[in-house]
Amino acid sequence: MSMLADEADLVDLGLRWAPGFSALGPAFFTELQPRPLPDPYWVGVSARVAGDLGLDPSWLQSDEGLAAFVGNSPVAGTRPFASVYSGHQFGVWAGQLGDGRAIFLGETAGGLEVQLKGAGPTPYSRMGDGRAVLRSSIREFLCSEAMHGLGIPTTRALCVTGSDARVRREELETAAVVARVAPSFIRFGHFEHFAANQREDELRALANYVIDRYYPECRVSPRFGGNAYAALLEAVSERTAALVAQWQAVGFCHGVMNTDNMSILGLTIDYGPFQFLDGFDPRHICNHSDTSGRYAFNQQPNVAYWNLFCLAQALLPLIGDQEVAVAALESYKTVFPREFEARMRAKLGLAEAAEGDRALIEGVLKLLAQEKVDYTIFWRRLSHGVASGDVEPVRDLFVDRPGLDAWLQSYAGRRAGTPAADTAARMLRSNPKFVLRNHLGQQAIEAAGQKDFSGVATLLRLLESPFDEHAGRDAFAGFPPDWASTIEISCSS
Structure with a gap:
């Protein structure tokens, strides 16, 4: 427990904590407490990550849980700190950097580190305010869990908490904190x-x-x-x-x-x-x-x-x-x-490698690039086309149908002798129906700005199991609207 903490204000998460990274000594970090945020509220919670940590998801959404994960109350058994590191940014040596807005609570006895991102300034904030905004926090929360759902190694996100405290970026926005979880945040x-x-x-x-x-x-x-x-x-x-x-x-x-x-x-x-x-x-x-x-x-x-x-x-x-x-x-x-x-063979439903696979993969990627065909929709339609034998929905994506037809013929020859059902099953396990498209995240963010967090919860459910059909949710797997191409995402968060 940090000596800065008042025992009367401690929140006990019911977790055991281990020294972990902090055992390396003070050359690697600076101890400090998160800075409180006024009038915090819940934005989103991952029950799956809570389970991995050994937390009760229902308790997690209590007032005590909120105070702990927004950084307003110290957590029993922890010595919060921010770590120092350096790095190359855009190919140029940037010198000392460090956790400018991420504060470690510590490492659980189960071997998972817990960070609060956006919990206030640290010695490594480089004149920054140490805060994160609601917009970027929702994006990180959802994408962390989306990547996990896709089977891609990633840090995880336990929850997002928000506050109406104002943060200035390109314009004034509201503050938020993401509780991030990983075996290690070493870079x-x-x-x-x-x-x-x-x-x-x-x-x-x-x-x-x-x-x-x-x-x-x-x-x-x-x-x-x-x-x-x-x-x-x-x-x-x-x-x-x-x-x-x-x-x-x-x-x-x-x-x-x-x-x-x-x-x-x-x-x-x-x-x-x-x-x-x-x-x-x-x-x-x-x-x-x-x-x-x-x-x-x-x-x-x-x-x-x-x-x-x-x-x-x-x-x-x-x-x-x-x-x-x-x-x-x-x-x-x-x-x-x-x-x-x-990975590409899996997307094609091919169980074993064979000569000519590279040409087959390069061929379809060239066709997709020529017409900027929607990547996720193409692969999902191809999966269903193999299952049903009807590739017309796939052909509808292309202007160059002769080029596609030639590739489809080569592809059919490559998988000849394997039952279509087996091939399609492999494809449907490799080609997600749902990914976190920018416009979906933007819609959830805009609703959250009005204190409507249902969009965050819906996206979380879909992205946790992105290969499932999720009947009634096809709108989340459709083509992006025209305005999606105008969304600009920068390093500012």
Whole structure:
């Protein structure tokens, strides 16, 4: 318990807390308490994440729960803190960064860290107010759970709380707090911070903590002559490759892949200007602030590798040999295409790899890009078309029907001999009906601004099980309205 806390105001969540990251010592963080917000209210709660934490969802929505997760009452057994890190932002070294508005409550005995994002300024806020706004908080809450529903590694979101306190961004908005949950929030930037400041003792302590806690196999790996730090770099590279392959297969744009937004565990982290593609445009830029297109959809695999190279540079004092560090990155170049093709084969309902699969995948992506066909709707219609034998709804998406027909013929030949029902079943497990499109999030946000949170709750239910049909909810799986293309999402939140 922090000495800043008044015992009379403590909220007991009924959880046991462990030292976790804070055991690394004060060089890694600053202890502080969240700043209260006036007249808080509930916006959304994930019962599934509550269950993972061991919290009763009904109690969670009590006044005590509200006070705890908006940051107004200290939580028994915790020593809140904000961590320090550095990083490259848009390819440029930005120096010291840190948790500018995220405050750790701590780590549960079950191994999950809990953060309050938007809980007030920290020593790392860089003149910012330490707050998050309702708009971005709802987006992060919903997308965290949407990605989990899609089976993509991600940080999670327990709840969103709001307040009518005003926060100035491009205009005045209202404040909110997201309670985020993950096995670890350690980023590439944590390693970069200590490497850049030539603090090798802290760098080694951090690497040892990550290896012993999350990658124990690196201690006994024969790879790289038993160099555990090189083995760690390779393991992180492979997890990152697999993660980005899943992003590309589902049509997810992160929007701001700075090194301080890259998880050491290969999780999707920091939901800012993200977007799921509507029309398939490989060069799509979802971040209005990204004027150079550095983080365009088709650049994400290369940017991830660039970020891993930065991590390799940070770990070099521990690895000890530049050639070994470069070799530890090499598997990214094989894991990413392998994982991407595996994900795309699953979308096509193909159980096994075969010669010609890459050409089949590249062929359909080229057709989709030529006409900017709606990505999610195409794959879902194709899934149903295989099941029913009627591909006319798929053909209706294209102007170039001869081109599509030629591809469909090749695809039919590739899956010949496999029962259509088996193929379709695999497809329907891989091609979601529902994704968090920008316009759906915007509608929920606008309603929430009027204290109507039913849209948030509805989207949460759909996105938690996005492969299910959810009878009566087809409107949430339809084409985006024309105005959706005018939505601008930036880094400001």
